[in-house]
Amino acid sequence: MAMEQLLELLQDDAKLTDSQLAAMLGESEEDVKKAITRYEKDGVIKGYHALINWERAGSQKASAFIELRITPKKDTGFDEIAGRILNFPEVESVYLMSGGFDLAVTVSGRTMQDIAMFVAKRLSTIDGVLSTATHFVLTKYKDGGVVFNSDYEEIDERGSNLCD
Amino acid sequence: MIDLDTLLNPTIKQIKPSGIRKYFDIANEMEDVISLSVGEPDFHTPWHIREAGIESLEKGRTRYTPNRGFAVLREEIAKFISRHYHVDYTPETDILVTVGGSEAIDLCMRCVLSPGDEVLIPQPSFVCYEPIARMAGGVPVIIETKPENGFRLTAEEVEEKVTDKTKLLVLPYPNNPTGAVMRRGDLEAIAKVVEKHGLLVLSDEIYASLTYGEEKHVSFASLPGMREHTVLVNGFSKSHSMTGWRLGYAAGPKGLIGLMTKLHQFAIMSAPTTSQYAAIEAMRNGDDDMEYMRGQYDLRRRLILDGLNKLGLKCFEPEGAFYVFPSIKCTGLTSGEFCEKLIYSKHVAVVPGDAFGACGEGFLRISYCYSVKHITEALERMEAFLKEL
Numbered sequence: 001m002a003m004e005q006l007l008e009l010l011q012d013d014a015k016l017t018d019s020q021l022a023a024m025l026g027e028s029e030e031d032v033k034k035a036i037t038r039y040e041k042d043g044v045i046k047g048y049h050a051l052i053n054w055e056r057a058g059s060q061k062a063s064a065f066i067e068l069r070i071t072p073k074k075d076t077g078f079d080e081i082a083g084r085i086l087n088f089p090e091v092e093s094v095y096l097m098s099g100g101f102d103l104a105v106t107v108s109g110r111t112m113q114d115i116a117m118f119v120a121k122r123l124s125t126i127d128g129v130l131s132t133a134t135h136f137v138l139t140k141y142k143d144g145g146v147v148f149n150s151d152y153e154e155i156d157e158r159g160s161n162l163c164d
Numbered sequence: 165m166i167d168l169d170t171l172l173n174p175t176i177k178q179i180k181p182s183g184i185r186k187y188f189d190i191a192n193e194m195e196d197v198i199s200l201s202v203g204e205p206d207f208h209t210p211w212h213i214r215e216a217g218i219e220s221l222e223k224g225r226t227r228y229t230p231n232r233g234f235a236v237l238r239e240e241i242a243k244f245i246s247r248h249y250h251v252d253y254t255p256e257t258d259i260l261v262t263v264g265g266s267e268a269i270d271l272c273m274r275c276v277l278s279p280g281d282e283v284l285i286p287q288p289s290f291v292c293y294e295p296i297a298r299m300a301g302g303v304p305v306i307i308e309t310k311p312e313n314g315f316r317l318t319a320e321e322v323e324e325k326v327t328d329k330t331k332l333l334v335l336p337y338p339n340n341p342t343g344a345v346m347r348r349g350d351l352e353a354i355a356k357v358v359e360k361h362g363l364l365v366l367s368d369e370i371y372a373s374l375t376y377g378e379e380k381h382v383s384f385a386s387l388p389g390m391r392e393h394t395v396l397v398n399g400f401s402k403s404h405s406m407t408g409w410r411l412g413y414a415a416g417p418k419g420l421i422g423l424m425t426k427l428h429q430f431a432i433m434s435a436p437t438t439s440q441y442a443a444i445e446a447m448r449n450g451d452d453d454m455e456y457m458r459g460q461y462d463l464r465r466r467l468i469l470d471g472l473n474k475l476g477l478k479c480f481e482p483e484g485a486f487y488v489f490p491s492i493k494c495t496g497l498t499s500g501e502f503c504e505k506l507i508y509s510k511h512v513a514v515v516p517g518d519a520f521g522a523c524g525e526g527f528l529r530i531s532y533c534y535s536v537k538h539i540t541e542a543l544e545r546m547e548a549f550l551k552e553l
Binding site (some may be wrong): 013025 | 202204206208463464466467469470471536537540
């Protein structure tokens with residue numbers, strides 16, 4: 001089976017049913033089901049999420065990108081501190097970066113105040129964290145490959161043609 | 165006092181409006197209509213191509229271009245045709261950039277046909293050939309292709325219709341609305357007939373980049389000896405999702421392209437400048453986009469084919485363009501009745517097959533240039549519709 005294609009289809013739309021996936025890939029439904037189960041077991045597929053525009057949902061949500069500079073530990077490098085940070089439920093993602101800082105952490109909370117408190121109390125106090133720089137998200141234009149800002153949303157204006 | 169009735173051209177007055185119109189009119193008045201009726205890509209023009217257009221505007225490149233189109237664009241088109249379809253054209257003399265493939269079709273017919281000349285038009289096919297042939301003074305001779313041949317045109321069918329007045333054969337493959345493609349062997353057999361009777365061929369290959377399955381598109385002009393017999397029409401609308409830019413081209417023998425250029429120069433002057441800048445970028449760096457979109461259409465093609473077959477609507481496997489052409493004969497309804505009932509009861513718009521020629525009766529044109537979600541929803545509504553019949 002075209003494994004990569006199956007994963008790409010699921011990445012775009014995890015709600016596709018096994019039977020739809022099978023039709024699109026020209027495979028049997030059973031084989032698709034098996035492949036997905038294996039991917040889930042092997043940790044290739046790590047989960048399924050909905051992409052939610054919280055702004056439009058009317059909920060209050062804040063998020064921030066935080067740059068952390070860190071003193072690496074002798075044996076474990078950056079891993080140990082990254083491991084401590086990722087355990088906080090407020091933390092959505094943790095990346096080790098090249099360039100001017102070390103860890104990029106995205107954090108979400110109910111308000112900016114919550115996030116600021118989290119950074120001050122939890123992140124900056126971790127042993128080995130040299131500095132933090134917090135950048136609050138003001139507007140989300142695009143996330144997960146999907147356009148969020150309605151000014152840029154795609155409109156289907158086809159269909160007025162008489163003889164195509 | 166003016167009497168338009170006597171003033172206006174009777175040939176044009178007598179041409180029937182496109183059969184698709186009615187369904188668009190109904191659909192436009194409804195809310196929550198889900199349409200599988202359009203004939204243009206849902207993808208936007210790739211951003212780098214749009215940027216090339218924007219950049220040309222920023223730099224103030226807003227004047228006429230040479231009549232034939234920018235020399236550099238014609239060079240890129242020649243390279244593109246050679247790279248993908250293995251025919252070599254001289255950019256200076258053999259290529260004309262037009263306002264969409266449609267203009268190229270119009271120019272070709274008007275430059276070839278004299279009053280009374282016959283044009284062979286296979287159907288079902290795109291709705292423009294017959295009216296354009298008439299407006300050019302020609303006589304359309306329809307060849308009805310058959311479902312049992314996968315709607316391919318056979319050499320015998322052509323031979324049967326050739327008379328001493330036949331000048332032009334239209335080859336509309338990959339085909340809108342059936343999705344049929346011609347195999348090399350089919351084309352070779354037709355080439356013999358073309359050679360024997362000294363015909364010209366208008367090969368409308370606008371869907372060439374959208375060919376699925378093992379065999380790639382074979383351009384009629386690439387067959388031995390056929391380059392001199394063929395006006396190859398293609399464009400950017402379907403391959404690069406550039407419908408609104410209105411840009412296409414014709415490639416063919418110098419003498420005919422020269423004549424078409426003369427007509428184009430008086431009627432049009434030159435194709436849109438911004439579009440030509442964008443098209444240069446499309447030709448140079450757009451092959452990956454083309455391949456990506458083709459892959460996406462292919463997934464949807466299989467999805468919709470599977471869905472329709474499960475609904476019990478018999479469907480031969482289309483290998484090109486972005487349409488499926490299922491038979492609805494099992495329902496006992498005509499194409500028109502089916503479409504009208506479907507749109508009123510389930511708000512799903514599809515196009516009746518007979519809009520593309522009388523022999524399309526009993527079929528539907530269903531377009532799959534829509535998102536998977538959209539296609540799935542439409543199929544569900546169609547399923548409910550068929551159960552209620």
